[in-house]
Each structure stands twice: as structure tokens, then as C-alpha cells.
Amino acid sequence: MAKYKSMLKSELADAAGVSLSTFSSWLRNDQDILRSVNLSPKAKYLPPCVVRYICEKYDIELDE
Numbered sequence: 001m002a003k004y005k006s007m008l009k010s011e012l013a014d015a016a017g018v019s020l021s022t023f024s025s026w027l028r029n030d031q032d033i034l035r036s037v038n039l040s041p042k043a044k045y046l047p048p049c050v051v052r053y054i055c056e057k058y059d060i061e062l063d064e
Contacts, residue, residue, distance in 0.1 A: 004048040012051060016060045026058065
């Protein structure tokens with residue numbers, strides 16, 4: 001199991017192979033999880049729990 005760390009939204013978008021605007025639209029569909037960790041939609045950094053959730057939901061593999 002990969003160890004997840006905080007990441008910039010742009011880094012995770014790159015890992016997913018999509019533009020930042022596409023990635024941001026994905027996150028709009030996940031507002032509940034963002035609110036549950038008190039994360040602003042405008043936040044640039046995503047905490048490890050959100051990175052893990054997004055990676056699992058969108059099948060994103062991160063380099064270790």
C-alpha cells in the first residue's frame with residue numbers, strides 16, 4: 001500500500017494525466033469529503049486523507 005502525503009492539486013492533476021481545470025471539476029463532485037476535513041475548495045494543498053481518497057476513486061497511481 002502506498003504511503004500518501006500532502007500534495008498540490010497541480011501535482012495530483014499531473015499524476016492523473018489531466019489538466020488542473022479538469023481535476024478541479026472532479027473535486028467539485030467531491031465537495032462533501034473536502035468539507036469533512038475542513039478544506040476550502042480554493043486550497044492548493046490536499047491533505048494525505050484526501051489524496052488517498054482521490055487516488056482510489058480515480059485510480060491514480062503515484063510514484064513512490
